[in-house]
Amino acid sequence: MDIGEEVKKRLDAGGCVEDTLAVAKELGVPHESIVGVANSLFAKGFVTKEPLETSMTELTAEGKEFVADGSSEARVHAAIPDGGILQSDLNEKLGTIAKVGTSKAMAAQFIRIEKTPAGTMVHRNQPEVRDTVAEHLRALASGDALAPAELEALKKRKLVAVNIVKSFKLTPGADYAEWGSGKQAAADLTPEMLQQGTWKDYTFKAVNLDAMGRDPGEGHLHPLMKVRTQFRQIFLEMGFAEMRTNRYVESSFWNFDALFQPQQHPARDMHDTFFVKTPARTPTLPAEYLQAVKRMHTSGGFGSTGWRYDWSEEESRKNLLRTHTTAVSSRTLYEIAQHAKRSRDGFAPGKFFSIDRVFRNEALDATHLAEFHQVEGFVIDRNLTLGNLLGVLQEFFGRLGMRGLKFKPTYNPYTEPSLEVHAWHEGLGRIVEVGNSGVFRPEMLRPMGFDDDVSVIAWGLSLERPTMIRYKLKNIRDLFGHKVDVGMVKNNAMCRLGYE
Numbered sequence: 001m002d003i004g005e006e007v008k009k010r011l012d013a014g015g016c017v018e019d020t021l022a023v024a025k026e027l028g029v030p031h032e033s034i035v036g037v038a039n040s041l042f043a044k045g046f047v048t049k050e051p052l053e054t055s056m057t058e059l060t061a062e063g064k065e066f067v068a069d070g071s072s073e074a075r076v077h078a079a080i081p082d083g084g085i086l087q088s089d090l091n092e093k094l095g096t097i098a099k100v101g102t103s104k105a106m107a108a109q110f111i112r113i114e115k116t117p118a119g120t121m122v123h124r125n126q127p128e129v130r131d132t133v134a135e136h137l138r139a140l141a142s143g144d145a146l147a148p149a150e151l152e153a154l155k156k157r158k159l160v161a162v163n164i165v166k167s168f169k170l171t172p173g174a175d176y177a178e179w180g181s182g183k184q185a186a187a188d189l190t191p192e193m194l195q196q197g198t199w200k201d202y203t204f205k206a207v208n209l210d211a212m213g214r215d216p217g218e219g220h221l222h223p224l225m226k227v228r229t230q231f232r233q234i235f236l237e238m239g240f241a242e243m244r245t246n247r248y249v250e251s252s253f254w255n256f257d258a259l260f261q262p263q264q265h266p267a268r269d270m271h272d273t274f275f276v277k278t279p280a281r282t283p284t285l286p287a288e289y290l291q292a293v294k295r296m297h298t299s300g301g302f303g304s305t306g307w308r309y310d311w312s313e314e315e316s317r318k319n320l321l322r323t324h325t326t327a328v329s330s331r332t333l334y335e336i337a338q339h340a341k342r343s344r345d346g347f348a349p350g351k352f353f354s355i356d357r358v359f360r361n362e363a364l365d366a367t368h369l370a371e372f373h374q375v376e377g378f379v380i381d382r383n384l385t386l387g388n389l390l391g392v393l394q395e396f397f398g399r400l401g402m403r404g405l406k407f408k409p410t411y412n413p414y415t416e417p418s419l420e421v422h423a424w425h426e427g428l429g430r431i432v433e434v435g436n437s438g439v440f441r442p443e444m445l446r447p448m449g450f451d452d453d454v455s456v457i458a459w460g461l462s463l464e465r466p467t468m469i470r471y472k473l474k475n476i477r478d479l480f481g482h483k484v485d486v487g488m489v490k491n492n493a494m495c496r497l498g499y500e
């Protein structure tokens, strides 16, 4: 039978098909096959579909079993011989239906139970019983209606269930007239069809404007980059300029010596720092400044005693992967000092920041990687005080949404005083360390050539920590490295620090 033709006949005659379920019943075919045909007619634009829902009372698997074999109570009844049977034997004979069947048969008064010295006996009350449950089920299956109470009882025993059946009302579609015209169906209009005029021989499938479309598979920003953008935004709003951070390989000189970090300092050990083999040393360092740094380490000056040891130029030329972005700050400060020396206007105050990668030879764990990112800022001006530092920190961290900062004295070789910055974290519900800061020592600034009233306040923090807090990541390896889930990168939310 051509189901399409059958549908067309009905549309031609009645203007619509009220319900595909009825057509399936009339034709005696499964409803799915009507739906299949309706869908392809719809795709061609021959019909439009309107979804319908009908609730249908249908037999469950157990209900169907009852129709075939009788209800469990009737089967219990049938299994009992004339003289009765030991309950244990009956149970064995009936298997899974024994328990429910026996209790239903008792309730229907099909059977009775008798305690005897030999055990519990089960007897039939009468030789024949009427299996009304199976009768009702059979009636339902053949399309007859039941009294509401009878239907309720079957539902309660889970012998029937009410299912929602989805079907369609069909009406002629936009291209109904083309149906049966013998034209071929095509999905696309091609240039050839236009050139040769063959488009007239086709009917075209309706364009589905509700289709979801293909996932364009675009790139996604890594959470670290999103958080970096936010930090950059905050610095720029505060009038800071970005420093050049394009040197992963740095000399010990700019990474440590320029920062008045003594050459015996444990951070300069191979266990803490990655030294570079090729090229192992830096040939170019500003000669005059190098001498000034050497003097400061060896014998001091400008009121300082210095570290008082034999400073090695060779040691300072050793290349390494920069361990902090303060190496970027030391280079920038030197450039500012040089500029002040050369320019007619002399010294100019300034505000600078950087956000980039640093490297440490550390034991890796859930919160430490050998490479990570640092966010760093400094302000240089005449006569800056600790008060200026506290104010700038409050402003900066306030823009990140952190208020009520707490400060704790700490030690950095290049700052005095040095302060850890702590803040209440709303999301975590506790105080967390958010950064490290300080006032750069004159031992660092004076050798560069700055006047004695020029001071620099500075602070730094990692980019990973706020990112992990923002994106609720417990393990840094979920954020960075080969174990990162690309799905995480694709799906992570937008970042607006300080507003969320």
Ligand code: PHE
Pocket: 323, 324, 325, 326, 376, 412, 415, 436, 437, 438, 458, 459, 460, 461
């Ligand atoms: N360089 C420091 C660190 O690695 C951070 C810092 C920057 C501290 C500037 C004080 C001033 O943690």
